Amino acid sequence: MSGDASALLAQIAHIGVDPERGGYTRPVFSAPELELRAWFIAQADHRGLDVEIDGNGVIWAWWDAPDARRVDAIATGSHLDSVPGGGNLDGPLGIASALAAVDVLRERGIRPVRPLVVAAFPEEEGSRFGIACLGTRLLAGLVDPQRVRELRDDKGVTFAEAARGAGLDPALIGPDAARLAAISAFVELHVEQGRGLEDLGQSVALAGAIIAHxxxxxxxxxxxxxxxxxxxxxxxxxxxxxxxxxxxxxxxxxxxxxxxxxxxxxxxxxxxxxxxxxxxxxxxxxxxxxxxxxxxxxxxxxxxxxxxxxxxxxxxxxxxxxxSPTVAFDNGLRERMHAVLPDAPVLDTGAGHDAGVLAGVIPTGMLFVRNPTGASHTPAEAARPEDVAVGVIALADVLETLITR
The missing domain is CATH 3.30.70.360 (Alpha-Beta Plaits)
Structure with a gap:
C-alpha cells in the first residue's frame, strides 16, 4: 500500500534476524545490510526515482524538479545498518517513512519546485568499524579517508576490503563539497530513543539538540x-x-x-x-x-x-x-517545521544521528516518532502503526513546504 511505512518495514522484517541476541544484526556491508540496500534501490526504482551511489557508498534516490537541475535540493532519509541485536526501526523507519512520504506527496498531486532526494547513509551505528555516522563524516570531510580505509572489524577485515566486497571503490571515499552544496536542507525522521513522547501523549516531536558524545x-x-x-x-x-x-x-x-x-x-x-x-x-x-x-x-x-x-x-x-559536540539543529529550519507542525513538542536527544553530523555543513532538522517502550538498540524498540502513519504525514507535510517554495 502506498504511503504505508509499516507495510514497507514488514517487507524487511526477515532480513538480518539474529537468533542468538534477538532482534537484528545488520553491520555495514554485511549480507543483511547489502540486502537492505538492494531493497531500498528496488523501492526507489519502483517509484521512478533516479538512483545513484556516490563514492562513500551513500545511496541517493532523486525525485527531480521539472527542470531536472540537482541544485537547491531537499534531502531526507536515514540509515539501514544496525547495532548487534538492535530493533527494526532504528534507521529503517526513516528510510521507509521517506519513501512513504514520496507516495503521499504524489497522491496529493505535488510537483516539486526543488528536487527531493532520499538518502541511505552507511555505517551510522559504527558497529563494524567503530566510527559512528561514518558515511556522513566522510561526506562532510570530518574524518581522514586513509584512516578509514585502514580501519579493521573484529575479524580483521579492513574497511577497504569490505567496501570492495560491496562493489565500491575505497579509493573514492572522502569529502564531497559539490554534493553538499547542492543540498539546501536535510530532514531526518527517526524513532524516538527514549520515552519523552509517550510521557507527553504525543505521536511526533521536533528535535532540539543532540548532546555531546x-x-x-x-x-x-x-x-x-x-x-x-x-x-x-x-x-x-x-x-x-x-x-x-x-x-x-x-x-x-x-x-x-x-x-x-x-x-x-x-x-x-x-x-x-x-x-x-x-x-x-x-x-x-x-x-x-x-x-x-x-x-x-x-x-x-x-x-x-x-x-x-x-x-x-x-x-x-x-x-x-x-x-561529536553538542548539536543544536538549525533554528530557521526548525521554525519552518514548527509552522507546519505547531503542536509538536521540541525534544533533545542523547543519541547521535547523521543529521547531527550534517548540521555542521547544511541546515538540518529531525522528527521523532513515539516509542512507547522508550527502548532503543534492543529488540524492545517499538512504534505503534498509527504513530508511524502520523510520522509519515508529518514528514510529508514538512517536505511539501520545503520542495514547493
Whole structure:
C-alpha cells in the first residue's frame, strides 16, 4: 500500500534476524545490510526515482524538479545498518517513512519546485568499524579517508576490503563539497530513543539538540599466564584493571547530572577460562550536553585506569575513535517545521544521528516518532502503526513546504 511505512518495514522484517541476541544484526556491508540496500534501490526504482551511489557508498534516490537541475535540493532519509541485536526501526523507519512520504506527496498531486532526494547513509551505528555516522563524516570531510580505509572489524577485515566486497571503490571515499552544496536542507525522521513522547501523549516531536558524545578505545596489556600455576601476588592481570575502568566510569558519570557513561563491549584475549588474560580491549561511550563535562569524565576514568594499571603492572592506551559536540539543529529550519507542525513538542536527544553530523555543513532538522517502550538498540524498540502513519504525514507535510517554495 502506498504511503504505508509499516507495510514497507514488514517487507524487511526477515532480513538480518539474529537468533542468538534477538532482534537484528545488520553491520555495514554485511549480507543483511547489502540486502537492505538492494531493497531500498528496488523501492526507489519502483517509484521512478533516479538512483545513484556516490563514492562513500551513500545511496541517493532523486525525485527531480521539472527542470531536472540537482541544485537547491531537499534531502531526507536515514540509515539501514544496525547495532548487534538492535530493533527494526532504528534507521529503517526513516528510510521507509521517506519513501512513504514520496507516495503521499504524489497522491496529493505535488510537483516539486526543488528536487527531493532520499538518502541511505552507511555505517551510522559504527558497529563494524567503530566510527559512528561514518558515511556522513566522510561526506562532510570530518574524518581522514586513509584512516578509514585502514580501519579493521573484529575479524580483521579492513574497511577497504569490505567496501570492495560491496562493489565500491575505497579509493573514492572522502569529502564531497559539490554534493553538499547542492543540498539546501536535510530532514531526518527517526524513532524516538527514549520515552519523552509517550510521557507527553504525543505521536511526533521536533528535535532540539543532540548532546555531546564520543567513543574511546581502551587497550590494557598485561601478562598472560596459567590460572592455576600463577600466584595472585605474581599476576599482571589486565582484567583487574578493566574492572576498575568499568567501576570508575559508572562512578564519575553518576556524579555529573544527566551524564551517560557506558562500556557495552569488552574483548578479553586469549579468552580462556583457565587463562590469565594477556590483554583486554574496552570500548567506552560517554555523553553529556556540556562537552567539557564529557572530556572531564574521560580524563578522570583514564587517570583511574592508569593508577590501577600501574599497581597491577599493566600498561594502558586510550584512543579517541570519534567525538561529536553538542548539536543544536538549525533554528530557521526548525521554525519552518514548527509552522507546519505547531503542536509538536521540541525534544533533545542523547543519541547521535547523521543529521547531527550534517548540521555542521547544511541546515538540518529531525522528527521523532513515539516509542512507547522508550527502548532503543534492543529488540524492545517499538512504534505503534498509527504513530508511524502520523510520522509519515508529518514528514510529508514538512517536505511539501520545503520542495514547493
Amino acid at each position: 564520543g567513543r574511546w578505545h581502551v587497550r590494557i596489556d598485561g601478562r598472560g599466564d596459567h590460572a592455576g600455576a600463577t600466584r595472585m601476588a605474581d599476576r599482571q592481570d589486565p582484567v583487574v584493571v578493566a574492572a576498575e575502568t568499568v567501576r570508575a566510569l559508572r562512578a564519575h558519570a553518576l556524579v555529573v547530572d544527566d551524564a551517560r557513561g557506558t562500556i557495552g563491549r569488552i574483548k578479553v584475549t586469549p579468552g580462556g577460562t583457565n587463562v590469565i588474560a594477556a590483554s583486554v580491549d574496552l570500548w567506552m561511550d560517554v555523553r553529556h550536553r556540556d562537552e567539557p563535562a564529557v572530556r572531564r569524565i574521560v580524563e578522570e576514568v583514564t587517570a583511574a585506569t592508569e593508577r590501577s594499571a600501574a599497581a597491577e603492572g599493566c600498561t594502558v592506551k586510550v584512543t579517541e575513535q570519534s567525538f
